[in-house]
Amino acid sequence: MNARPTTLFEKVWEQHVVRREEGRPDLIYIDLHLVHEVTSPQAFAGLNAAGRAVRRPERTLATVDHNVPTTHRSLPVADPVATRQIEALRENAAEHGITLYDMGHERQGIVHVIGPELGATRPGMTIVCGDSHTSTHGAFGAIAFGIGTSQVEHVLATQCLLMERPRSMEVRYRGRLGPGLTAKDLILHTIGRIGVAGGAGHVLEYRGEAIRALSMEGRMTVCNMSIEAGARAGMIAPDQPTFEYWRGRPRAPAGEAFDEAVARWSTLGTDPGARFDQVVEVDLAGLEPQVTWGTNPGMVVPVSGRVPDPADLADPDNRATAERALSYMGLEPGTPMQDIELDRVFIGSCTNSRIEDLREAARVARGRKVSPRVNALVVPGSTAVKAAAEAEGLDRVFRDAGFEWRESGCSMCLGMNDDIAGPGERCASTSNRNFEGRQGRGARTHLVSPAMAAAAAVAGRFTDVRSQA
Amino acid sequence: MSATTHAIQPLRRVEGIVAPLDRADVDTDQIIPKQFLKRVERAGYGQFLFNDWRFHPDGSPRADFVLNQPGYAGAAILAAGRNFGCGSSREHAAWSIADYGFRVVIAPSFADIFQSNCYQNGILPLALPENEVAGVLARAAAQPGYALIVDLEACTVADAAGWRLGFEIDDFRRRCLLEGLDDIGLTLQYESEITRFETR
Numbered sequence: 181m182n183a184r185p186t187t188l189f190e191k192v193w194e195q196h197v198v199r200r201e202e203g204r205p206d207l208i209y210i211d212l213h214l215v216h217e218v219t220s221p222q223a224f225a226g227l228n229a230a231g232r233a234v235r236r237p238e239r240t241l242a243t244v245d246h247n248v249p250t251t252h253r254s255l256p257v258a259d260p261v262a263t264r265q266i267e268a269l270r271e272n273a274a275e276h277g278i279t280l281y282d283m284g285h286e287r288q289g290i291v292h293v294i295g296p297e298l299g300a301t302r303p304g305m306t307i308v309c310g311d312s313h314t315s316t317h318g319a320f321g322a323i324a325f326g327i328g329t330s331q332v333e334h335v336l337a338t339q340c341l342l343m344e345r346p347r348s349m350e351v352r353y354r355g356r357l358g359p360g361l362t363a364k365d366l367i368l369h370t371i372g373r374i375g376v377a378g379g380a381g382h383v384l385e386y387r388g389e390a391i392r393a394l395s396m397e398g399r400m401t402v403c404n405m406s407i408e409a410g411a412r413a414g415m416i417a418p419d420q421p422t423f424e425y426w427r428g429r430p431r432a433p434a435g436e437a438f439d440e441a442v443a444r445w446s447t448l449g450t451d452p453g454a455r456f457d458q459v460v461e462v463d464l465a466g467l468e469p470q471v472t473w474g475t476n477p478g479m480v481v482p483v484s485g486r487v488p489d490p491a492d493l494a495d496p497d498n499r500a501t502a503e504r505a506l507s508y509m510g511l512e513p514g515t516p517m518q519d520i521e522l523d524r525v526f527i528g529s530c531t532n533s534r535i536e537d538l539r540e541a542a543r544v545a546r547g548r549k550v551s552p553r554v555n556a557l558v559v560p561g562s563t564a565v566k567a568a569a570e571a572e573g574l575d576r577v578f579r580d581a582g583f584e585w586r587e588s589g590c591s592m593c594l595g596m597n598d599d600i601a602g603p604g605e606r607c608a609s610t611s612n613r614n615f616e617g618r619q620g621r622g623a624r625t626h627l628v629s630p631a632m633a634a635a636a637a638v639a640g641r642f643t644d645v646r647s648q649a
Numbered sequence: 650m651s652a653t654t655h656a657i658q659p660l661r662r663v664e665g666i667v668a669p670l671d672r673a674d675v676d677t678d679q680i681i682p683k684q685f686l687k688r689v690e691r692a693g694y695g696q697f698l699f700n701d702w703r704f705h706p707d708g709s710p711r712a713d714f715v716l717n718q719p720g721y722a723g724a725a726i727l728a729a730g731r732n733f734g735c736g737s738s739r740e741h742a743a744w745s746i747a748d749y750g751f752r753v754v755i756a757p758s759f760a761d762i763f764q765s766n767c768y769q770n771g772i773l774p775l776a777l778p779e780n781e782v783a784g785v786l787a788r789a790a791a792q793p794g795y796a797l798i799v800d801l802e803a804c805t806v807a808d809a810a811g812w813r814l815g816f817e818i819d820d821f822r823r824r825c826l827l828e829g830l831d832d833i834g835l836t837l838q839y840e841s842e843i844t845r846f847e848t849r
Contacts, residue, residue, distance in 0.1 A: 198846045199839055204821050207839060209846055219739065221689035230833075235843075247687060261687040268689050312738040312762060326762055328740035329691075330769035330832070338836045340843055344819070346761075376674055377732040380761060410735060412761050476674055476735075497673045497730060504672070594737075596683050603706075615678040615736060617701050 185451035188417050189348050189383045192323045192448065196306045198340055205342045211305040211322075213335050214291045215242040215278065217269040218596070219310030223333035224272040234276040235339045241300055242273050243281040245290045246596045250559050250586035253283055262597070276336075287430075289562020289588045292316040292530040296400065297564055299429025303418035303445040308335055313530045313612065314413075315406040319399035320426075321418035321448050323383065326407065346383045346412045347457035353388030355464040360646035362540065363398030364532060364610070364629035366390065367405045368470035370462050372480040379411025382458065385450060386416050390464055396425040397536035404531045405612055408477040417449035471517050471642050472614050472627040474505035479614070481517060483632070483644045489513035508616050509624050510604065517642050520626070524607035525556040525637040526619070527583075527630055529593035532610035533561030537630040538569050541610075542577040544634035544645060550582035551640030557584045557599065559591040583637065595620050608636040657771040659829035663752045664798045665725025668715050669789035673730030677763060680734065680742040694741055695748030716749075720793020728755040728785045733774075734763025743770045753799050755806075757782050768822050771829060773801060781814055788812075801827055 186194075199207040213236075220242075227234070234240060247262040257263045266283075273280035281288045287298060292313055295301040303321035308314060310332040317324035331341060351374075357366060371378075384406050386399075394402065399416050406414025423442045426432045433441070468482035479502070481488065490502035490513065506513065511520070527533070527541050538560065550556045558578050560566035566588055569575055575585045592599040593611035595618070601607045603622030610633050611618075614625040628636065635645040685697040703714050710717040716724075727746065733756040734742060743766040746754065752772060757779040759767075767774040777785070788808070789795045799806045801823060807813035824830070836843075 199842050207836060207842075209843070218686050222691040222740075225689070225691070259687070265687050265689055310738055310740075312736065326738035328738055328743070328762060328766035328769060330740060330766065334833050334836065337833050338840075338843060339847075340836055340839075342832045342836060376735060377758060377760070380732070380758065407736075410732065410760060476676070500671075501673050594678075594683050596686065613676075613678070613736060615676045617682055618678050621682070621701055621706060 185454040187348050187450045187454045187456060188321060188385055188415055188448055189323065190454070192304055192306065192321070193345055195304065205344045207340050207342055208306060209340055210308050210335050211239060212295070212300060212307045213240045214295055214307065214309035214314065215240060215269070215332070216246055216291050216309070216311065217244045217265045218246045219329050220272065220332055221265060221268040223310070223329045223336060224268070224276070226333045227336050232337045234278065234336045237277040239339060240278045240336070241295070242269060242278050243288055243291050243294055244269060244283055246590045246594070248283055248589040249597050250589050250591050250599060253587050259597070286563055286567070289564065290530045290533065290590055292404065293534060293561035293565065296320065296396070296425070297429070297562055299426055299432035302426065302441070303422060304448055308341065312407045313404050315411070316400050316404040316530055318403040318406065318413050318415040319396060320422055321415060321445065323413055323415065325413040347381055349379060349382040349384050349411070349458040349460065350456040351384050351386050352459060352461050353386070353390040353464055354461060356390045356393060357464060358467065360631070361467055361469065362629040362631060363394050363401040365467060365470045366464065367402045368472065368477065368480045368627060369467055371405060371409045371478045372470070373462055374409050374460055376408060376476045376478040377410040379406060379409040382411050384409070384411045384414040385456070386414060387450075391416055392419065395536055396421055397534040400534065401531055405477065408612055418445045469629060469632050469645055471632070473509065473511060473517065474502065475508055475614055475616050476505075477612065477614060477627060479505060480627070483517055483642055485517055487511045487513055487515040487517065518644070519641065521606070521641045522554055522608050522636055523605040524601050525550075525554055525633050526559070526592040526607055526609040526611065527557065527633050528559030528561065528591050529611035530561065530590070531612045532630050533559060533565065533588075535565050535568050537610065538565070538574050541630040541634040542574045544631050544648060545581040545583065545638065546577050548581055548638045550637045553640045554637050556582065556637040557586060557592060559586045559599070560588045562588045581638070592619055594618060608633045608642065657829040657831050660752055660771055660773055660826045661802055662798065662800045663725055663773070664796060665752070666721060666723060666794055666796050667726045667728050667785060667789040668721045668724035669786045670715055670727060670729040671786045671790065674732045674735055675729055676736035677734055677739050677742040678736055681739065681745045686739060686741055691744060692748065694745035695750065698745040698749045718793060723750065725751060726753045726755060726797055726799065727751045728782060728789060731757040731779065733759050735760040738762045740766045740769070743767050743772055747772055755782060755785060768825060769832065771826065773799065773826060775799065775806065775816060777806070777814065777816060
């Protein structure tokens with residue numbers, strides 16, 4: 181039998197089609213539904229109003245991350261509106277029999293950090309969450325994407341989604357990452373190349389030697405930012421590092437069941453000769469650490485570069501967008517990126533808050549001091565990451581250098597809790613979005629890798645981490 | 650068909666003033682900033698739409714923002730640049746647009762999740778060619794009160810001066826909008842197929 185060669189994405193999608201009918205979206209089955217406090221209350225309210233049950237509570241996993249304070253976990257949450265939202269999730273989880281990793285639980289954390297950490301995220305799955313950074317889980321060879329609250333309700337009620345099958349795009353890397361470069365630099369550079377809408381309507385598959393060489397943490401960083409290229413999802417074929425990451429996790433089986441799963445997943449990768457709807461090649465030769473200068477993640481330059489001049493842009497829309505961005509960012513065209521002074525540094529978020537990210541930042545921070553002009557924050561992605569970092573003494577490294585060491589949560593990535601930057605304050609951030617107001621009204625965000633953020637905290641301005649290591 | 654959990658108003662024909670927002674890559678953090686996502690209700694988000702662009706930090710309206718200009722009061726159609734609604738999955742963005750009174754958003758392209766959220770809330774995300782959107786934006790900016798008639802049954806958009814354009818839209822989504830159908834009601838018809846899938 182000569183089966184047509186297929187892509188990783190096609191294989192996983194086709195395995196989940198419950199019903200296909202001409203002229204309709206596919207009805208696809210959802211293996212894992214991640215839930216957090218911000219995008220779920222209205223979904224549960226709809227479900228409850230219609231008298232419906234959660235179809236598969238055991239395929240649903242909840243945590244609190246967006247709203248939670250990162251300071252004192254023992255005190256009540258000060259914000260009464262946020263408290264009500266957290267309470268709502270507690271009630272809904274209890275009523276519908278959903279496991280909740282609540283504040284104070286040793287497994288609480290950012291939803292996209294704890295899914296993989298628990299071993300709940302697995303290759304070949306379909307995974308959704310009312311959060312656009314659900315694409316993170318694609319690092320395991322899952323189809324994982326963000327959905328709105330109506331669809332959260334849909335999945336709670338039916339464990340399915342109605343969805344047009346997206347198109348596929350191969351992002352093929354040439355070359356490898358040089359010393360001092362990270363997954364964050366690779367993906368920022370990629371978004372700069374293909375643009376913030378370059379992946380629209382597509383599921384990306386990241387391929388090439390550079391991808392294979394990344395750790396699972398690095399792969400999660402890459403897939404996490406697929407949405408910033410406008411893509412529906414991003415995927416990486418599962419391989420030995422994927423299986424080793426999963427081994428021994430709380431929700432991973434041992435023995436024969438583990439081996440069987442691995443054997444099944446080993447055939448998931450894209451077949452030789454399989455066709456993608458689109459192919460993009462990204463050359464990594466000469467890549468430098470990346471820093472964003474504007475108000476979307478595609479506005480990015482190498483650290484040795486300068487703030488671009490909108491006048492150099494041919495497209496009038498791009499020019500207008502760049503002018504607006506520079507005005508918001510308070511930057512002059514032609515300014516060397518390394519001359520830009522900072523007020524804040526944030527190391528955290530579902531993009532870069534895992535143990536490896538903290539190790540990379542700590543390696544730079546060790547024995548150095550945060551610049552007196554900078555307020556720097558480290559927010560581990562989960563309570564388990566925090567514990568692991570403390571066991572390695574990373575908290576001491578950060579504290580000794582003058583960083584604040586916090587409890588886990590989304591924190592300053594989107595500032596739904598008290599962790600925000602003030603108007604006009606400039607922040608080097610390891611998060612995923614530099615949109616206007618994202619970290620606080622009037623706050624100016626520059627996206628960088630954890631190592632670059634640590635180096636920036638010390639220097640008080642952007643600097644090439646490779647010269648500090 | 651099962652009862653819907655939140656009524657979706659059918660959309661057949663919308664005649665209304667166009668509010669021009671001539672910006673590309675408008676992200677959902679701009680459509681509704683994070684501080685308004687803490688509520689547990691589904692209604693009442695129109696007051697927060699485009700908050701940071703629409704209001705000064707003290708809450709007073711910014712005269713330079715289109716929605717604060719009297720000529721665009723009561724607009725039912727929002728026109729904007731490409732890749733509208735990019736960024737976060739927050740359905741609050743669609744809720745705020747609908748609650749403000751918009752039924753149609755016209756742009757050259759939309760971000761995937763936002764587009765899907767529009768369909769779930771009876772909003773038509775109408776993608777038109779970039780040059781046609783540029784024309785709509787220019788006319789709406791030059792003539793406050795400029796109106797369009799969007800006819801979803803005929804798949805046409807037209808103005809009173811004789812400009813008229815046909816458009817394409819996914820037929821399934823079109824029917825859902827015309828009839829005000831919600832996905833959950835549709836999917837629950839296939840309960841037995843879901844069960845069969847789960848037990849295979």
